[in-house]
Amino acid sequence: MKVQKRKIFRTLSLFLCGTVLALSGCAASSAVDEVKEEKKESAEDSGETVKVGILHSLSGTMAISEVSLRDAELMAIEEINEAGGLLGKKIEPVIEDGASDWPTFAEKAKKLLQKDKVATIFGGWTSASRKAMLPVVEQNNGLLWYPVQYEGMESSPNIFYTGATTNQQIIPAVSWLLENRGKKFFLLGSDYVFPRTANKIIKAQLKAEGGELAGEEYTPLGHTDYSTIISKIKEVKPDVVFNTLNGDSNVAFFKQLKDSGITAKDLTVMSVSIAEEEIRGIGGDVLAGHLAVWNYFQTTDTPENKAFVEKYKKKYGEDRVTDDPIEAAYFAVHLWAEAVKKAGSFDVDKVKKAAGGIEYKAPGGTVKIDGETQHTWKIVRIGEIQPNGQFKELWNSGEAIKPDPYLKSYPWAKNLN
Amino acid sequence: MKNKTWLYWLFFLALFTAPFYLTEFRLSLLGKFLCFAIIAVGISLIWGYTGILSLGHGVYFGLGAYCMAMYLKLEDSRGHLPDFMEWSGVEKLPWFWKPFENPLFAIFSAIIIPVLLAAFLSYFTFKNRIKGVYFSLLSQAVVVVFVTLFIGKQEWTGGTNGLTNFSTVFGFSLSSPLTQIVIYLLTVLLLCFIFIFSRWLTRSRFGRVLIAIRDSENRVRFLGFNTTTYKVFVYSLSAAFAGLAGVMFVLQVGLISPAMMGIIPSIEMVLWVAVGGRNSLIGAIIGAIATNSAKSFFSENYPDIWLLFLGGLFISIVMFLPNGLAGLYESFVQRKGRRERRKNEAGSHVSRSVS
């Protein structure tokens, strides 16, 4: 009898405990939400600040790349605030961690839009994170600025793309290689969406422009043994390896390629995901002589870039480097600010309407928002990696290239989609 | 006895009425956590009650979620090919995608596919008497196989991006708050049903055999029970729960990708149960909700510390609270009880009861 009583009491209290714990957590936080919301509205009324969201992975595997984008965006916001703010308001960044986890990106984007009521979000790196945020920003009519080169085939009315689409990176690189390095291509990529889509485009382009496909290989993300792939490369003897490997795999691939006695003189490797930041983790010596294609290098010679690099290093440390996504994240903030100024409002629809045709003198050259696709016009640059980890520019497109995410202006790309 | 039932109802009533006192954003979070709670009940059944530690439940969750997501994707594309297939050069809808146009088939297979896989794997594994840590490590290998396949077969699964961007379910807009509230309530109902069912199961004769298997499998076998059948059944049942949780998860979050069925999410699922108390079904539910609330809170406020906190939580739970929050409470009551008893029965030694 006693035991039973105790048992009842135990379960009873356990439930109370649990209920209180779970619900008080929720209720308390939503109470906090309400308080915050009230506060926020009053802040808006007094016209002091406007919130913008910054949503990158600050932890997890993608933190390697995304932390510096946050830094660049914060620097741009600081610049705007120092110059007097936007429409008389200071910009207040709300930083969130996407934790390299795609539902977290969706969740945090929702939080930024619904709870913090941010005017816009700057964020994302991987395609998966962008795809996760896309329905959220569309449903809530928010605004997202996505600063990384990607596979194209997308044009959401609520996203501005400041990184390169395929015709601003891959296609010019392939044409250049066909002209200067040879016809026989080996395609190597990590097994995910960007490399597969990119290689599909490359294959169509090779067919149209008289190239030859020597082989195509994909390795799982995080793969670290490339000895077999390198044997395959040696066997087919291509002129060019077009490399769309991601992150850590690049380190293993290039180290092992060098060991197997292949240097940049024997074989050109053209990479699309290796920028200055990644070179530091591989070593300039290992990569020296290989090529990469981007829209911006730290060594790009413009007065804006000189000031940008100097400022970035002064703020975050002499050992830091700048690269293409950092630059794209930086000028994304400025482009948004210009659009807001033109619209005279933070309202998403008005900003979107005003954004088309806006130009900005970015470190990598003048960029312009394409009103139709919401991508940016950018200059394409091919660079050779130097032992010190910097690029020497071999070629650039001279003028900014019009973004064409669906490759409508390329006849050979018709059958792709 | 009446009091206790009454309290269960109170707990679920509180969940049912959540739409009235939570903001839309918090409600969607809570809904997501409740999906996790469904998985947690299943893991508590196999780990806490039967002693099988599976580090592969992400796969069952993922399979369930993908089944539902396939239906949503097809409904969204309205007779066209899903967008990712077009880019991947697929000309025609693959045959195994076809039946998923029917939502009932999708939901049915979201349960039956994880169950079949779990039954197949566990039948051979348990029959060959692979158990303990070997089973845990094997279940991790299964995760690696599935994640690699799902990423590699991009033209069928959407690759790393997964399946996303759905608009309607049964013709209702997924973004409307009303649909979300209905889905939330359905999740609560499902959790309630699964909880009651599992509670009934663990209190039945079947449940006692499970506990006996956990404590000494060989003895149970010598008594003439076929332990394999019991283990396969309960393992498949927990896979079914995970599959169902996947269905509700996709409906609320609108996204599923291979990253969510990987090794790390699978281990996190075990953590929820460890935090709540592996031997307690309600503890598992509370653990799932509490851990994920903590995760949201910490990563909102101190993103850098989150990993340290998570790691510390793991260690301290295992070291100091092997029975989780439920155990914490229990030992508290026991200590109190002991003090009272010492007062009452001064001098008499209380022998440890077999629990």
Added chain:
Amino acid sequence: MSILITQFFNGLSLGSVMLLIALGLAITFGLMGVINMAHGELIMVGAYMTYVIQQMFAKYLPSSIDYYYFLAIPVAFFVSAFIGWGLEKWLIQYLYHRPLDSLLATWGVSLILQQIARSIFGAPNVAVLPPSWLEGGVNFAGIVFPYKRLFILLFVLVCMLILYFYLNKTPAGRRMRAVTLNRDMASCLGISSRKVDAYAFAIGSGFAGLAGCALTLLGPIGPTIGTYYIVDAFMVVILGGVGKLIGTIFGAFGIGLVSTLTEYSTSTTMAKVVIFAMIIAFLQWKPSGLVSVKTRSLD
């Protein structure tokens, strides 16, 4: 023909890497039965130590930078061993009778170590340049055998030999084997099993550090590299069978050869799927692995 030899060599080389990452685990998991999910992070510690030593040489002894590796090897061993010793002392010794719980607790440790590495060295990868005497390779009948891969093969061989002598020819090693075979009996005979456990765990962790040091030659060095190796390492040990080091050797080279051959004839993704599926299937057939200790005990 030459491609066959190359692939065979690649398989051996991959096998040697597998063996290296699994060697420490063969001691902590195979002999002691502790599931140490932080094993990958101990590899990471070894890799970072190599980086630190290289940086120090670059700063203070730039003339003899080519020989930093000889200092890096012992430092990587001892730092990892020290961390392992601490881990055993404060955490694992309480969990010997609860293997599933030690799995969870050490996973927590691995998260903490990752975050600490990220705080100290930053999230991006760091570069370790191999010593110049390991550049290049032997050219034999048109096939290049890179020095680094030969070095790792040799390195593994030396590690195995040392471990073999330690376990079989020294008093400390004999005590360790006695404790793994029958803990109670060994205690009765006056062996301090507590001490032996601590040593064994420290040595196993030290080997993880060595693996990290060697892997800097081939792969990336970052806070999350441990996660790339941990599952593979466990697969090697359970495939090989616990309790016998020879099983681990078979397991490692078996996986290495089969996976390079499959990879050559199909794709890397398929090779990974096939290897893991084969391991799962093989263990159904032989649950105790390739080589197992015969015992009459139930469980």
